[in-house]
Amino acid sequence: MKKNYIIAGLAIFVIIVLSPFWFNMVTTPMAAPKPELLGKAATTKKCVLDKYDMRANHMSLLDTWRDSVVRSSDRKYTAANGHSFNMSLSTGENSCLGCHEDKAKFCDSCHTYASVTPYCWECHTNPKEIQ
């Protein structure tokens, strides 16, 4: 093969490998979302999991809750800190969104940043949107 073709191909390969670097130079990367406690959550200060566990593990907890509610109609969850909660994403005062009132901040900001599209909202609705 002609040497020029090989070098052209090699240059394209290097550009592709370095794409994460130059992509963020030509576009302005979105800043990482800063988690903050708003509304009722800011005053209540008790949650189903502790902070790191909540960030890493909330999806598994919601998954077990779903099975528990749908299959054995058990809606009561007692957290490690002794408080009990209603196993619900969006219904009532004692649910996730009952305390963390702002879905855009509590759910969407991180999900958008990490490019996660959970299918929770295909069935559930944000209580704020109904009103």
Next chain:
Amino acid sequence: MNQKYLIPLTTVFLLFLIAYTGVQGAGLQVFFGIVFPYLAVIAFLGGFVYKVFGWASSAVPFRIPTTCGQQKSLPWIKQNCIDNPDTPGKVFLRMLLEIFLFRSLFRNTKAAFNRNESNKLAYSWEIFLWLGALAFHYSLLVVILRHLRFFTAPVPACLTWLEYFDGIIQLGLPGIFISGIVLLAATLFLLARRIFDTKVSYISQAADYFPLFLIIAIATSGIFMRYFTKVDVIGIKTFTMGLVTFSPVIPQGVGGLFYAHIFMVSVLFIYFPLSKLMHMGGVMLSPTRNMANNTRAKRHVNPWNYDVKTHTYEEYEDHFRDKMIEAGLPVDKKE
């Protein structure tokens, strides 16, 4: 037990432990998370470019395409365009199919003795290496592309589509990605083939097992982080975005498993240009595939040919004419 796979296996275990204990015990997050990955990218690109340059400046003196079909001949004889290309366009098509579909692997055969009484040596079509290789390479590609979500913000739509199709079975939370499972299964299959098929086992060296074990360990640690032990994804994305924008930060609370994952990926990148994994670049340059078989239509002169000093018959006769005439030998020119 066989040292050819025990040594690579032990090495991969050690690599994992070095990073895991280095972070959990010694708090070396900066080294394993920032310094080493940057070094790995430099070593990978430098090594890759060096290797390909070396190949590019090697002479390819002979036209040696391997062909598996009818050559271009008289107009009423049908040519096999893909397996015996005679123009650059057909070579391009052949290369494209080779690179994306591994056609030469598809033709893989195996030799075995018949299991019946005749016990004759027989050759049969063996498709599983091709299937395993195809599953492995494509799932690895998808896994690598999916990881770009950690290096772009906002994530381009093509990556979210890829994630959507990869996670289309919507099993569990976080949802299962098909590519991760296929990657692990395919590498385990390719490993099992090397270990249990005695003929393949006989020709397998440590350099064949090491990348397999390393990729298995990387895939396993990734799967563990996603589905079992769980990590703070936002913290990790802040970290990876810091790496690619040259302002690295160490995330709070992210444990040794993540750094072991990053470290093993970095080792794979450094190892890449030193090893048989360079077939990624080499496949493009294989002289038996990327040449047109047009030796009958076109004269190819070996570029290594230099002007050889020849002594023609005319010169010979000029030299010895007197002596030849004297000895009575016939000559072309009398004077």
